[in-house]
Amino acid sequence: MNEAGANVKVPVVAARDLTKSYQLGEQAVHALRGVSFEIHRGEFVAIMGPSGSGKSTLMNMIGALDVPTSGELKIDGVDIATLDRDQLAGLRNHTIGFVFQQFNLLARTTALDNVKLPLTYAMPRPADPEAMARQRLEQVGLGSRMDHVPSQLSGGQQQRVAIARALVNNPSLILADEPTGALDSATSLEILNLFKALNAQGMTVIMVTHELDVASHAKRLLRVRDGQIVEDRPVHGLLEESAT
Amino acid sequence: MSLLEFLRTAMIALRRNVLRSVLTTLGIIIGVGSVIVMSAIGGGASRQIEQQIASLGTNQLTIFPGSMNVGGRQGGFGSAPPLTEKDLRAIRERVDGVVAVSGQMNNSATIVAGSANWVTQVQGASAEIQDVRDWPLSAGRFYDAIEASSRRKIAVIGATVARELFGGSDPVGTTIRVNNVPFEIIGVLKAKGQAGGRDQDDVIFVPLQTARSRLMGRVRVPDEVGQILVKVDEEHELAEVQADLERVLRERRRVAANAQDNFAVRNFADILATRSATQRTLSLLLASAAAISLIVGGIGIMNIMLVSVTERTREIGLRMAIGAKGGDILGQFLTEAVLLCLAGGFIGLTLGVGISVVVSSIFQWPVFISPGIILVAIFASAAVGVIFGYVPARRASQLNPIEALRYE
Structure with a gap:
């Protein structure tokens, strides 16, 4: 873990004039056209936008899966443009906890082993991965289902396993990509409440969604459209305004 | 990971x-x-x-007459002058590292013992053959040098022959007929087993002189020995002894310096x-x-x-x-x-x-x-x-x- 990670004043995510363009055949696609924002420790941010808005590109960059074409993106104070492939992997391992729409659990692998997975790639190796994984499964309320494989778990339970997996390495932020997209509304609410609880304990949560309902559970909203941030506001009062 | x-x-x-x-x-x-x-x-x-091959002996040389080149034609065995007792003596006396030397003449023969009969190989050999081939007896005795050069009708039989003709009973002292000539059995050899697809124990040994006069048909010279078997001292390099032996034989058999050998030396190391x-x-x-x-x-x-x-x-x-x-x-x-x-x-x-x-x-x-x-x-x-x-x-x-x- 880097030194800056312990410093509360350093933003967890700091983006400045971020751009990203791809060459798609003959055509250059500008996915991001100059994005600047900061996310601080303890925030719960929803990134919203329609498909093609650039929110996926932005999320990939916050997740250190992609690097910007220009501009600067610092995660926990580290400029990701200066890192090579393996260093990015290391950063993802100890700084970011991913939660996906499709859970992405390993089939025929117990919940406990799924949660332990990030620890097998951790450097240095934790002393007791088993205990860490158990503790996280208990934290998400699955203490009694550690030996179940994904096919024996409901969608909500699978997503809880995935959240436990995201938490196991004690990351600086949780990055959730449409975490309720594959769940019914009751289960979605459970998962969102879990995120809220984690956030209340101090965890930084960034959630990408295209649903206002879901975004309204966060504290702050970033709206992305056409590769730019068009709105950056607190969520408070969001639903009431949109209803009118 | x-x-x-x-x-x-x-x-x-x-x-x-x-x-x-x-x-x-x-x-x-x-x-x-x-x-x-x-x-x-x-x-x-x-x-x-x-x-x-190891049971045949790797420190053994066999000399055949032959390999004479006549007018560009490779002559086989028999076209060259035969090996004789004189050759044998020359090897024993003039070649270093020779432990034992034996002449040997082979023929196949029908053997009759009582009502049983068996076709086998008769080897007329010097008494030293037992040394050359490292072949112990299981019963009786081998003939000695004096008997080997006599015309006594005595025989030492191999284990297979003993089994085929006598079953379990002791053959020593009984008389067999080899190509209708009566021979007294004085010894039985221990079994040696197969070698090169041949049963080594399917054999009987008789004195060389007896074989010449009774069993080999026409002999070209009175002291012909067929082949010569030489056992080389373990301490000596086989190839050196072989070279020495070839030199002695060429000299004795008056092979011209630029002519080919009129004999052939084989050793089992070559075969190996x-x-x-x-x-x-x-x-x-x-x-x-x-x-x-x-x-x-x-x-x-x-x-x-x-x-x-x-x-x-x-x-x-x-x-x-x-x-x-x-x-x-x-x-x-x-x-x-x-x-x-x-x-x-x-x-x-x-x-x-x-x-x-x-x-x-x-x-x-x-x-x-x-x-x-x-x-x-x-x-x-x-x-x-x-x-x-x-x-x-x-x-x-x-x-x-x-x-x-x-x-x-």
Whole structure:
């Protein structure tokens, strides 16, 4: 873990004039056209936008899966443009906890082993991965289902396993990509409440969604459209305004 | 990621599709299995031959008359002047490192004992033949030098002849008829076993002089000895003694300096050398067959690993997202390929050994599985895993995590 990670004043995510363009055949696609924002420790941010808005590109960059074409993106104070492939992997391992729409659990692998997975790639190796994984499964309320494989778990339970997996390495932020997209509304609410609880304990949560309902559970909203941030506001009062 | 975790992950992945894993390794299984069986049978045969040659004696030289070149024509045995007692004496007296020398004349004969009869080989030989051939007796005695040069009708019989004519009873002292000439049996030789596909014990020895006058038909010179067998002292270099012996014989037989020998010297070391050259060719053939089957097996492994990488693109994407480095993914798939090949190698090995044992018990063939070939089989299968697993593993490790995660 880097030194800056312990410093509360350093933003967890700091983006400045971020751009990203791809060459798609003959055509250059500008996915991001100059994005600047900061996310601080303890925030719960929803990134919203329609498909093609650039929110996926932005999320990939916050997740250190992609690097910007220009501009600067610092995660926990580290400029990701200066890192090579393996260093990015290391950063993802100890700084970011991913939660996906499709859970992405390993089939025929117990919940406990799924949660332990990030620890097998951790450097240095934790002393007791088993205990860490158990503790996280208990934290998400699955203490009694550690030996179940994904096919024996409901969608909500699978997503809880995935959240436990995201938490196991004690990351600086949780990055959730449409975490309720594959769940019914009751289960979605459970998962969102879990995120809220984690956030209340101090965890930084960034959630990408295209649903206002879901975004309204966060504290702050970033709206992305056409590769730019068009709105950056607190969520408070969001639903009431949109209803009118 | 540690090796133990690589192994654990690979085991889980392979167990997810047992049937496919087994089918994939079939090439390796068959390749390794057949090589083991072939080399076990080949090894058994060559070991048997080596033992037989050793039982004939590797410190022994045999001299034949012949190999004379007459007007560009290679004359066979018999066209050259025969070997005689004088040649034999010259060798005994003038060649260093000679322990024993014996003349030997062969003929086949029908032997009758009571109502039983048996066709065997009669060897007229000097008394020293027993020394030359290191052949102990199981009953009675061998004739001595004086008897060997007499015309006494006495015989020492081989174990096979004793068994065929007398069964369990003691033949010493009884009389047999060899080509209708009565001979008294004075001794029985211990069994020596097979050599070069021939039963060495199917033989009877009679004094050389008796053989000349009674059993060999026409003798070209009165003191003809047929062939000369020489036993060389273990301390002496066989090749040196042979060269010395050839020089003495050329001189005695008045072979001109630029002419070819009118005799031929053979030693079993030569035969052994020829044998091992043949064997090398055979092993080379075996090795290329093995290499081909392993390459074919390896292509199967590569194919299925490529399929596996494609199938598990999302898993690879996930692993990368949560912190797997390129090397971790490479190691994971390489371990899987090597494990697959090693498993195939071990199954093939077990199968090969099993089939070899069955073959040896059904056909009574000698089989020998050398520890070397087992090691080679294991290393070769591991190597196939590394070589043919590398391309798929590398492809996996270079996937873009974003695209891999989105892969349906």
